[in-house]
Amino acid sequence: xxxxxxxxxxxxxAIALALAPLxxxxxxxxxxxxxxxxxxxxxxxxxxxxxxxxKDAVVADNASAIFRITPYVVFGAMxxxxxxxxxxxTDLPFASAADAIALVGLFALARxxxxxxxxxxxxxxxxxxxxxxxxxxxxxxxxxxxxxFTASLISGSTSLPSIVDTLAxxxxxxxxxxxxxxxxxxxxxxxxxxRIPVDNPATHLELTMIHEAMLLEYSARHLALMEWAAxxxxxxxxxxxxxxxxxxGIAAAESGFLALLGAAPVLIAKLAVGGFLLATIExxxxxxxxxxxxxxxGTAFLLAVLGMLVNQMLGS
Amino acid sequence: xxxxxxxxxxxxxxxxxFAAVLLLLAxxxxxxxxxxxxxxxxxxxxxxxxxxxxxxAFATNQPHLYASAALTFALKxxxxxWLLHRLxxxxxxxxxVEGLINVPxxxxxxxxxxxxAFNLALPIAQLASTVTRATLGIAxxxxxxxxxxxxxxxxxxxxxxxxxSMENGLFFAAxxxxxxxxxxxxxxxxxxxLVGMLILGVFFFQIREQFDxxxxxxxxxxxx
Numbered sequence: 001x002x003x004x005x006x007x008x009x010x011x012x013x014a015i016a017l018a019l020a021p022l023x024x025x026x027x028x029x030x031x032x033x034x035x036x037x038x039x040x041x042x043x044x045x046x047x048x049x050x051x052x053x054x055k056d057a058v059v060a061d062n063a064s065a066i067f068r069i070t071p072y073v074v075f076g077a078m079x080x081x082x083x084x085x086x087x088x089x090t091d092l093p094f095a096s097a098a099d100a101i102a103l104v105g106l107f108a109l110a111r112x113x114x115x116x117x118x119x120x121x122x123x124x125x126x127x128x129x130x131x132x133x134x135x136x137x138x139x140x141x142x143x144x145x146x147x148x149f150t151a152s153l154i155s156g157s158t159s160l161p162s163i164v165d166t167l168a169x170x171x172x173x174x175x176x177x178x179x180x181x182x183x184x185x186x187x188x189x190x191x192x193x194x195r196i197p198v199d200n201p202a203t204h205l206e207l208t209m210i211h212e213a214m215l216l217e218y219s220a221r222h223l224a225l226m227e228w229a230a231x232x233x234x235x236x237x238x239x240x241x242x243x244x245x246x247x248x249g250i251a252a253a254e255s256g257f258l259a260l261l262g263a264a265p266v267l268i269a270k271l272a273v274g275g276f277l278l279a280t281i282e283x284x285x286x287x288x289x290x291x292x293x294x295x296x297x298g299t300a301f302l303l304a305v306l307g308m309l310v311n312q313m314l315g316s
Numbered sequence: 317x318x319x320x321x322x323x324x325x326x327x328x329x330x331x332x333x334f335a336a337v338l339l340l341l342a343x344x345x346x347x348x349x350x351x352x353x354x355x356x357x358x359x360x361x362x363x364x365x366x367x368x369x370x371x372x373a374f375a376t377n378q379p380h381l382y383a384s385a386a387l388t389f390a391l392k393x394x395x396x397x398w399l400l401h402r403l404x405x406x407x408x409x410x411x412x413v414e415g416l417i418n419v420p421x422x423x424x425x426x427x428x429x430x431x432x433a434f435n436l437a438l439p440i441a442q443l444a445s446t447v448t449r450a451t452l453g454i455a456x457x458x459x460x461x462x463x464x465x466x467x468x469x470x471x472x473x474x475x476x477x478x479x480x481s482m483e484n485g486l487f488f489a490a491x492x493x494x495x496x497x498x499x500x501x502x503x504x505x506x507x508x509x510l511v512g513m514l515i516l517g518v519f520f521f522q523i524r525e526q527f528d529x530x531x532x533x534x535x536x537x538x539x540x
Binding site: 174179183294295299303306309310313 | 326329330332333335336337339340343347419420423424426427430431434437450451453454
């Protein structure tokens with residue numbers, strides 16, 4: 001564990017925390033442009049979070065401890081994930097603590113707590129959202145694992161920094177299996193981040209909600225943390241996608257602090273393009289019926305498996 | 317794995333990529349419910365096939381493969397999709413939604429078929445000496461997927477599209493195993509496909525005249 005490693009680790013975490021709401025704001029703005037609406041301010045998510053932090057928190061009378069600790073657990077899990085996923089540099093001392101499989105576990109931990117807390121209050125919408133979230137989650141998780149395994153097969157390691165190292169710093173080669181994995185990953189991240197084909201983040205109709213239905217009971221700082229955690233989740237998924245399918249520009253382990261500063265604008269540019277693509281996908285597709293979600297995610301899983309098979313076939 | 321992948325020349329990598337695209341499109345066709353999108357996917361598959369054939373022609377310096385790539389573009393990207401679109405318009409079956417088994421099950425069967433095809437192709441691929449031998453399994457898989465599509469569809473038009481896409485897969489298999497068939501055979505097959513398409517087009521009208529729908533299950537009932 002070197003000083004440079006700690007510096008890059010802290011810088012990456014700080015950038016993730018700072019940029020995550022901006023990414024959400026950017027996606028919302030792009031979507032508004034594409035749909036010919038007047039766009040909300042780019043910094044709106046920051047204002048929302050600040051506003052929520054100064055308000056007084058109200059918690060339901062019958063809320064148990066799970067409901068109270070959930071925002072902190074979820075936010076903590078997302079911070080851990082942000083520390084593991086190499087977005088700026090691959091020299092991350094913390095990343096050796098958890099590999100790609102543990103990362104999926106972290107997301108699962110957050111999901112379980114959100115769902116438990118939503119059921120804890122005992123409102124109809126909360127448990128409806130929790131059930132739907134688990135339905136989406138149990139299908140999305142194996143698909144995400146398969147995507148990560150495909151990248152692991154190519155690089156021979158499940159540790160994310162070494163996957164990025166092997167994918168980015170090598171002779172340019174075309175991997176058909178990564179094309180499959182890329183499509184599968186896009187589908188999974190749409191579902192996991194409650195985006196349009198599966199869930200509508202801008203909906204006001206409780207009956208169609210998945211993610212929002214579970215947040216209905218939160219207020220003030222709890223809600224702020226949940227919103228921030230959701231933004232971090234989107235940021236993390238974007239960074240995983242960039243790390244696996246566009247790992248160029250991420251600072252290598254041996255390059256110094258200057259490379260780290262060079263990596264930040266590259267990351268922001270990539271995220272801006274990714275956010276625009278996400279808004280485009282959301283604009284072009286319509287929300288599915290909830291019972292179409294298994295089919296959608298099943299397709300993602302099969303594509304990821306196909307990616308692994310193609311890798312076996314063409315790689316040997 | 318590392319050295320194996322980077323050791324492959326660029327054109328072979330591109331061929332592998334287009335082979336993967338071909339397989340992806342075969343799966344997309346298997347999952348597609350709408351006839352109109354099915355035709356577009358078929359045209360896209362033709363593009364992937366034509367481009368990969370042209371790359372093989374360039375890489376191995378075989379001029380007759382250029383001709384077959386051009387034939388692919390003319391026939392499978394332009395003419396056949398145009399004919400199919402016209403048929404769909406005339407028969408007014410744009411919004412046909414159908415399928416014998418539900419999509420996830422079909423896809424699962426598809427994956428099993430892919431594994432089967434890959435296993436089947438492995439010993440053959442080891443005997444072949446072409447740069448494209450690795451794609452043989454993919455070609456076989458897409459043939460089988462098209463076959464599965466023909467089996468699981470109820471309506472006549474998707475079955476015909478399945479048949480045409482099976483020909484795509486066979487063509488790709490021929491290219492990857494032996495750098496294409498002799499020109500005479502290729503021309504013959506192309507003509508067969510075209511004539512078959514025309515005849516089936518006429519048949520569709522007859523079928524609809526007789527049964528008032530293009531659902532082939534009506535065939536199973538015998539009349540006196």
